[in-house]
Amino acid sequence: xxxxxxxxxxxxxxxxxxxxxxxxxxxxxxxxxxxxxxxxxxxxxxxxxxxxxxxxxxxxxxxxxxxxxxxxxxxxxxxxxxxxxxxxxxxxxxxxxxxxxxxxxxxxxxxxxxxxxxxxxxxxxxxxxxxxxxxxxxxxxxxxxxxxxxxxxxxxxxxxxxxxxxxxxxxxxxxxxxxxxxxxxxxxxxxxxxxxxxxxxxxxxxxxxxxxxxxxxxxxxxxxxxxxxxxxxxxxxxxxxxxxxxxxxxxxxxxxxxxxxxxxxxxxxxxxxxxxxxxxxxxxxxxxxxxxxxxxxxxxxxxxxxxxxxxxxxxxxxxxxxxxxxxxxxxxxxxxxxxxxxxxxxxxxxxxxxxxxxxxxxxxxxxxxxxxxxxxxxxxxxxxxxxxxxxxxxxxxxxxxxxxxxxxxxxxxxxxxxxxxxxxxxxxxxxxxxxxxxxxxxxxxxxxxxxxxxxxxxxxxxxxxxxxxxxxxxxxxxxxxxxxxxxxxxxxxxxxxxxxxxxxxxxxxxxxxxxxxxxxxxxxxxxxxxxxxxxxxxxxxxxxxxxxxxxxxxxxxxxxxxxxxxxxxxxxxxxxxxxxxxxxx
DNA sequence: TGACCACCTG
DNA sequence: CAGGTGGTCA
Numbered sequence: 001x002x003x004x005x006x007x008x009x010x011x012x013x014x015x016x017x018x019x020x021x022x023x024x025x026x027x028x029x030x031x032x033x034x035x036x037x038x039x040x041x042x043x044x045x046x047x048x049x050x051x052x053x054x055x056x057x058x059x060x061x062x063x064x065x066x067x068x069x070x071x072x073x074x075x076x077x078x079x080x081x082x083x084x085x086x087x088x089x090x091x092x093x094x095x096x097x098x099x100x101x102x103x104x105x106x107x108x109x110x111x112x113x114x115x116x117x118x119x120x121x122x123x124x125x126x127x128x129x130x131x132x133x134x135x136x137x138x139x140x141x142x143x144x145x146x147x148x149x150x151x152x153x154x155x156x157x158x159x160x161x162x163x164x165x166x167x168x169x170x171x172x173x174x175x176x177x178x179x180x181x182x183x184x185x186x187x188x189x190x191x192x193x194x195x196x197x198x199x200x201x202x203x204x205x206x207x208x209x210x211x212x213x214x215x216x217x218x219x220x221x222x223x224x225x226x227x228x229x230x231x232x233x234x235x236x237x238x239x240x241x242x243x244x245x246x247x248x249x250x251x252x253x254x255x256x257x258x259x260x261x262x263x264x265x266x267x268x269x270x271x272x273x274x275x276x277x278x279x280x281x282x283x284x285x286x287x288x289x290x291x292x293x294x295x296x297x298x299x300x301x302x303x304x305x306x307x308x309x310x311x312x313x314x315x316x317x318x319x320x321x322x323x324x325x326x327x328x329x330x331x332x333x334x335x336x337x338x339x340x341x342x343x344x345x346x347x348x349x350x351x352x353x354x355x356x357x358x359x360x361x362x363x364x365x366x367x368x369x370x371x372x373x374x375x376x377x378x379x380x381x382x383x384x385x386x387x388x389x390x391x392x393x394x395x396x397x398x399x400x401x402x403x404x405x406x407x408x409x410x411x412x413x414x415x416x417x418x419x420x421x422x423x424x425x426x427x428x429x430x431x432x433x434x435x436x437x438x439x440x441x442x443x444x445x446x447x448x449x450x451x452x453x454x455x456x457x458x459x460x461x462x463x464x465x466x467x468x469x470x471x472x473x474x475x476x477x478x479x480x481x482x483x484x485x486x487x488x489x490x491x492x493x494x495x496x497x498x499x500x501x502x503x504x505x506x507x508x509x510x511x512x513x514x515x516x517x518x519x520x521x522x523x524x525x526x527x528x529x530x531x532x533x534x535x536x537x538x539x540x541x542x543x544x545x546x547x548x549x550x551x552x553x554x555x556x557x558x559x560x561x562x563x564x565x566x567x568x569x570x571x572x573x574x575x576x577x578x579x580x581x582x583x584x585x
Numbered sequence: 586t587g588a589c590c591a592c593c594t595g
Numbered sequence: 596c597a598g599g600t601g602g603t604c605a
Contacts, residue, residue, distance in 0.1 A: 473590070474596060
């Protein structure tokens, strides 16, 4: 118990204070600066978003028009059925939408069967002229909605949409963006969204006029063509949805081109603000030896302790220790600097849909060295993050989204080509579990109130609360077991002084813990956790080595000590959208 | 009595 | 990781 007073008092401060200040200072998400303050991450997105918009706004309209022309041309010819490899396939029109067209060809011939002109049909068609307008109008709206869906998925926060499109709650996304252009839970970068809004509305007008023009053209067609128009209508709808599918498919299949870039550029920003010795650096709280925490992923060559590899006594600090300041931003406990980073909703959506591999495997697109020098801080966790901390720290953001999301969940699954993962379930989902595990790095004994604050998208009931508390109980159990095991191992390895025991990032103990709480290592384990772990280890060692473990309740004092070492949890973990990025992690 | 905890078990 | 149990505390 001797060195404890120092450690105990200093550590929590090192961890918690910066967390609070940093976060509260940075968490005014509505500030436009924030979006701009992060040029690189968003430098990518907006452009890709606009590209998508362009695709829909122009190219696709062109495609529509081209198809109309094709069909009109076809009207002038005998409506003879076409073979699968018909001439249309050679027309330039098809180049605009190769994939959808290919699919459509299989459908078209079938649909043309009822098209055989018959007098009765013609009559009906003539009467149907006004109806046709309605249908076209309907079609127009469908197009718009589809476009909006895509834009929402592709452009962060492109929530702008013409009135009267989707009813709220129809489709998973809809519930998320009831704020119009404003950044909803889904999109915190108000900056770009406002741009998107205007762009979109302009594009929308353009689309509307295109459609009106189209309908005029169609109305002037020979009556025999009316039936064809019906086909055309259906075809357009289908084409659009196919286009949507293909675009999304492309995005889903080819995310590395977009997503990691965002992450990468993002990473460069974080270290700048807070390069210097993390809070505890001044920390004065600990034996300088204990501070020597080598970077992780270091070659294990330095491990000189024979079979004691779970944690390493500081035998050769000279070779292994790295100045704390060198560890930069990663090293400190509360990774507050990340909280203001704006991430891309689609990225996280995509992540949530089985693309995690791209992240956990990282390297192909690893950040340029200059962004985080020397094995930079593994900020991947934050790359994955989607900090929709759009509300102030205390404002319990996103409460409104809960019920809507649940509704959206029921209505949603088939509204998009992929299921919605961000949706909050009645109970706890794997994302919540993952998040809870990450929270464990900061708090071993979170109160139920704290849990409620950090899971704003969970509707807490007695059952849910106790389940989550049970999670932490299980986490602790595993943690203490590992600690005791390591302590005993150290003892049997001949370690004599607990002060020389420290949990290092390249130690086996760390690896075990990291695997348990942070599988995939997509979260940078905060140093404060290492410090607490070291202290825990020391306490266990002390108890074991002094024979206190003969007392049936010998662990209780240790528990008491550790329970006082909780740190503040970074605000970023408060985001209800946070679990979703790690959903399948 | 309820909340929370550690421990044991499957 | 969840269920069950018994202990502690307010």
